[in-house]
Amino acid sequence: MLLTFEQAKKALLEAASLNHKPLTEKVTLLAALDRVTAEPVVSPINVPSFNNSAMDGYAVRLSDINQSKLLPLATTIFAGDDISNLNWPIGTCLRIMTGAPVPDEAEAVVMQEQTESTPAGIKFPYEIKSGSNIRYIGEDSKQGSVVVDKGIRLTIATLSSLATLGIAELTVFSKLKVAIFSTGNELFDIGNPLTNDSAIYDSNRFTLKLLLTQLNCQIIDLGIIADDPNLIKQSLETASKLADLVITSGGVSVGDADYTKTALAELGQINFWKIAMKPGKPFAFGKIGNALFCGLPGNPVSTLVTFYQLVQPLILALVGQSLTTNRMSFKVKTATNLKKSVGRLDFQRGRLQINTDGELEVFSTGQQGSHLTQSFNHANCFIVIEQDRGNVAKGELVTVELFNNLLK
DSSP, rough: OOOOHHHHHHHHHHHHHHOOOOOOEEEGGGGGGOOBBSOEOOOSSOOSSSSSEEESSEOOOOOHHHSEEOOEEEEEEEEEEEOOOOOTTTTTTTOOOOTBBTTTOEEEEEEEEGOOEEEEEEEOSSOOOTTTTTEOOOBOOOOOOEEEEEOOOOOOOHHHHHHHOOOEEEEOOOOOOEEEEEOOEEOOOSOOOSSTTTOOOHHHHHHHHHHHTTTEEEEEEEEEEEOHHHHHHHHHHHHHHHHHHEEEEEOOOSSOOOHHHHHHHHHSSEEEEEEEEOOOOEEEEEEEEEEEEEEEEHHHHHHHHHIIIIIIHHHHHHHTOOOOSSOOEEEEEEEEOOOOTTTTTEEEEEEEOOOOOOOOOEEEOOOOOOTTTGGGGTTTTTEEOOTTTTOOOOOOOEEEEEOGGGGG
């Protein structure tokens, strides 16, 4: 009996938890993009570190405003000024610039557009609320508070915010070492001429490199391995000693020359081999020595879909990234008929868009064969059709899963 997709995914994540403890290292803030935090990041300072003005205007005491709507101007405070010895007479206001320190006595900053300048002073015709336009100490980050949790992938926005704290380096999980190779006598490296009519280019290994680069892995490329059981066994053994995770493309189906599964059984263990999903039924998962193993199908679309749906969450777990964020999925009406057989969870390529009535609907991008790569060119989502569901008619509700950054 085939494993369901959810059973397979659960097994992958459990294996990641049991079999791999990621190493950590310190990196500079500039080198931390897309790395995953190995410990919580704590703010060393308050941000802002002092009360300051959010805009150009006038600092006032509310008690002075209550006495008079017209206040003489005492002095001007600029950004960077030292106001420790400031003399601010009662019944006056202060001209203040954006980012300038706000005296403790000030209860509000009134933007200059809401005032009137007169020979006698500054007139305040509008109501003033306490705390207006003052950035208070620690409002953004308090000293000692956790600003980034453990297991978070660091983005440009996050690193920019950490730069405001003066943090120069971070402790992150080390990059995952991933060894890859493709199997098949028919395969040729991209750029080389095909020497016979049955030859094809090894696009899968190229795709895996792109995907693994996006996931910030350290790639060990072992190239194309011929359909020879001894060579495949030797390559798997080498890969398992070099990497934390071994990924192959091809050789896990039921053909006479599909030797990868046999070699895996001899060298290590097979946790499972087939999954009730389409595309991607012949997906092998196991272990060789201390390395986990994923054997992806040979068809290009199957390789891409199984990597996205199964290998991606496995890698995120192996590098310590929190998996609490749910993928963006929801139900919409399909604008096309969808062909589907009962028995496997189906990931069809689709395009989500807004129709003329302003409603979301999803289209199939065309033929869904696992060898037809052009169906991805216009897709921005998967149409996920349940395992026990058959053909879907136009207008029925289907689950749509938007592509994340890995496929954008």
